[in-house]
Amino acid sequence: MIAWTRYAPLLILAALWEGTVRSGLVSPDLLPSLTSVLAAGWQLLKEGELWPNAAASLTRGGAGLLLAVLIGGTRGILMAGWRPVDALLGPLVEMLSPMP
Numbered sequence: 001m002i003a004w005t006r007y008a009p010l011l012i013l014a015a016l017w018e019g020t021v022r023s024g025l026v027s028p029d030l031l032p033s034l035t036s037v038l039a040a041g042w043q044l045l046k047e048g049e050l051w052p053n054a055a056a057s058l059t060r061g062g063a064g065l066l067l068a069v070l071i072g073g074t075r076g077i078l079m080a081g082w083r084p085v086d087a088l089l090g091p092l093v094e095m096l097s098p099m100p
Contacts, residue, residue, distance in 0.1 A: 014034055020026050021033040028036070044050040079086040079093070 018034045021028055021031055079089055
């Protein structure tokens with residue numbers, strides 16, 4: 001197997017992304033083209049703003065994950081150990097759980 005073929009799905013995805021926006025199937029306001037995303041990233045890197053912005057995004061994402069784990073874990077423990085909480089929250093959890 002040729003080594004570059006393992007990257008073929010990524011290259012196809014990149015081409016589809018760029019082609020979809022350039023052909024006008026999707027508005028650039030909704031989905032910026034790959035080349036404009038790369039140009040903006042390069043500009044942020046040159047200006048020294050990429051790493052502070054990335055750190056801020058990772059901090060917000062990590063805080064959201066931590067809150068989800070704490071709230072979800074606490075809710076799950078309370079639902080497993082205390083029937084009134086399970087009776088109150090069970091229907092809500094079932095309603096919001098993803099469907100297969």
